[in-house]
Amino acid sequence: MAIISPSMLSCDFANIQRDVEMINNSGADWFHIDVMDGVFVPNISFGFPVLAAMKKHAKKPMDVHLMIAHADHFVSEFKKAGADMLTVHYEACTHLHRTIQLINSEGMKAGVALNPHTSVDALDEILSDLDLVLIMSVNPGFGGQKFITSSLDKVSKLKEKIKSKKLSALIEVDGGVNLETGAQLIKAGADALVAGSFVFGSSNPAETITALKKL
Numbered sequence: 001m002a003i004i005s006p007s008m009l010s011c012d013f014a015n016i017q018r019d020v021e022m023i024n025n026s027g028a029d030w031f032h033i034d035v036m037d038g039v040f041v042p043n044i045s046f047g048f049p050v051l052a053a054m055k056k057h058a059k060k061p062m063d064v065h066l067m068i069a070h071a072d073h074f075v076s077e078f079k080k081a082g083a084d085m086l087t088v089h090y091e092a093c094t095h096l097h098r099t100i101q102l103i104n105s106e107g108m109k110a111g112v113a114l115n116p117h118t119s120v121d122a123l124d125e126i127l128s129d130l131d132l133v134l135i136m137s138v139n140p141g142f143g144g145q146k147f148i149t150s151s152l153d154k155v156s157k158l159k160e161k162i163k164s165k166k167l168s169a170l171i172e173v174d175g176g177v178n179l180e181t182g183a184q185l186i187k188a189g190a191d192a193l194v195a196g197s198f199v200f201g202s203s204n205p206a207e208t209i210t211a212l213k214k215l
């Protein structure tokens with residue numbers, strides 16, 4: 001049974017509390033929270049006040065996905081705003097090892113996200129320091145995009161590395177997840193699935209979460 005992390009990027013921002021409660025009462029495991037800066041990705045989402053507002057009501061861990069430049073400058077601010085897990089992009093961090101240490105020193109779990117063009121081999125020297133690897137199965141920046149099928153091979157390859165080195169990093173996949181791609185991802189070795197438009201765009205989001213949970 002995979003961890004399900006619904007992406008709040010697709011929630012109704014005029015009814016955030018209602019949507020947070022829906023997730024509290026659903027079978028979901030985490031809240032996936034996408035922070036975009038208009039620099040690393042061509043879109044801007046939301047920042048600290050919105051995270052803190054969600055945290056006031058959230059009864060499950062906040063899985064925060066940073067799509068921003070200069071993540072180091074903001075690590076402690078994200079902790080204060082309520083992040084439990086902080087994931088930074090490999091492509092946006094020059095001193096990735098230092099950033100991971102910083103996240104851990106703030107008492108958060110640390111993750112690294114890989115864009116579709118980045119090989120999982122890029123993490124060889126740092127995999128043992130990670131709690132989570134986030135495989136992007138779309139180009140980051142927007143919800144509702146089509147799943148990139150080659151992500152499945154990346155998941156299998158990474159799973160093999162984690163197993164053979166007896167490491168504990170979880171594999172999370174983000175972008176274009178639905179029942180069909182979700183089943184393929186779990187088969188390939190994914191531990192956690194992010195789903196935004198598939199959950200919030202459905203007529204019964206809680207039931208959709210249950211269906212993902214049953215995969």
Ligand code: DX5
Nearest residue numbers: 007140141143144176196197
């Ligand atoms: C995209 C974000 C995703 C997004 C996924 O940059 O990282 O978390 O919300 O949306 P869907 O599930 O609609 O592809």
Ligand code: ZN
Nearest residue numbers: 034065174194
């Ligand atoms: Zn995300």
